[in-house]
Amino acid sequence: MLFELCLLLTRHAIMQMSDRPASAVEEALVCPACRGRLEVGEELRCASCDARYRYVVAADGRRIPCFVGQRSSRGEEPVMHTHWALATSPDRGTLLSRVRRLIGAGYLPRRREWERKRQELLSIRGEGTRVLEVGAGGRRLTPRTVTTDIFPFANTDFVADAVSLPVSDGSFDCVWLECLLEHCPEPQRVVTEGWRVTASGGAVFVHVPWMLFYHDFPGDYWRFSLDAIRTLFPPEAVVEMGVVYGPACAIVSLIAECWARSFTHKDNLWPYGVLRSLGLLLLLPWKYLDAILVRTPAGQRLASTLYAIARKPPVPGDQR
Numbered sequence: 001m002l003f004e005l006c007l008l009l010t011r012h013a014i015m016q017m018s019d020r021p022a023s024a025v026e027e028a029l030v031c032p033a034c035r036g037r038l039e040v041g042e043e044l045r046c047a048s049c050d051a052r053y054r055y056v057v058a059a060d061g062r063r064i065p066c067f068v069g070q071r072s073s074r075g076e077e078p079v080m081h082t083h084w085a086l087a088t089s090p091d092r093g094t095l096l097s098r099v100r101r102l103i104g105a106g107y108l109p110r111r112r113e114w115e116r117k118r119q120e121l122l123s124i125r126g127e128g129t130r131v132l133e134v135g136a137g138g139r140r141l142t143p144r145t146v147t148t149d150i151f152p153f154a155n156t157d158f159v160a161d162a163v164s165l166p167v168s169d170g171s172f173d174c175v176w177l178e179c180l181l182e183h184c185p186e187p188q189r190v191v192t193e194g195w196r197v198t199a200s201g202g203a204v205f206v207h208v209p210w211m212l213f214y215h216d217f218p219g220d221y222w223r224f225s226l227d228a229i230r231t232l233f234p235p236e237a238v239v240e241m242g243v244v245y246g247p248a249c250a251i252v253s254l255i256a257e258c259w260a261r262s263f264t265h266k267d268n269l270w271p272y273g274v275l276r277s278l279g280l281l282l283l284l285p286w287k288y289l290d291a292i293l294v295r296t297p298a299g300q301r302l303a304s305t306l307y308a309i310a311r312k313p314p315v316p317g318d319q320r
Contacts, residue, residue, distance in 0.1 A: 029158065030168045067166050135178070136149050137179075145176075164193065170197065183219055200315040208223075210304065211304050230308075243306060256276050
């Protein structure tokens, strides 16, 4: 456990050494309304429909394009409303964040197999793989990953709505939708948009909950079975599906949540946050049962979360 924690911290430190230049991101953007070319200046202006988009300041101090929110009557920058749990969440690179992930949903049976799948997707075209993570929440999967979110977190390259991405068709080799779809009122539109911006021969990665408690960050609308996941993609997609967190993780998470909610209905640090963390810590050893349970029939039927990798068939003659 200690070795894993040190490894995660080392990876984060290496990734932080490389920042994507703002100009590289701006060159990949198009107008979300008409897919027209954007002219860069004090604001972004569409050369086709004359739509204008502002810049906002991200949590790490960078000035990034914003494609959501409305201007005020005074022309001020859009006001971004963030759920308290997101606004106060520690940076993913801190020791506190790593510990929270380790005692919470951070444990994963068959981690080596899972990491292999992730790394294959993130390097599907080799070193030049173009990756877009939608709803990144402040992290960057690889130094080259382009990130977007509805909130201007640190490490966010542009703020946009997942149902209307300001990028052209087939711009990325891999589109990453992790722990996102349950928070979207229209998950089908989000997946369709991700599929649109994925290049031929590329893939869309989805990670969704099945047996999981309500978590409104900022809203919580859906749960997905394997049958439901398949309907999100077009018929031509080659879809691989499986379990991420199994039945033991589901049970532990639900017990810890029930224990904490027995004393409060509010998402305050005390007593909810402290009691839930204590419950997860005490029940942590039971999660290791998933090393066995994920291989049984209960693995898929009672899984906490599921994944899908949808591959886009290559177009004949495409040399990418």
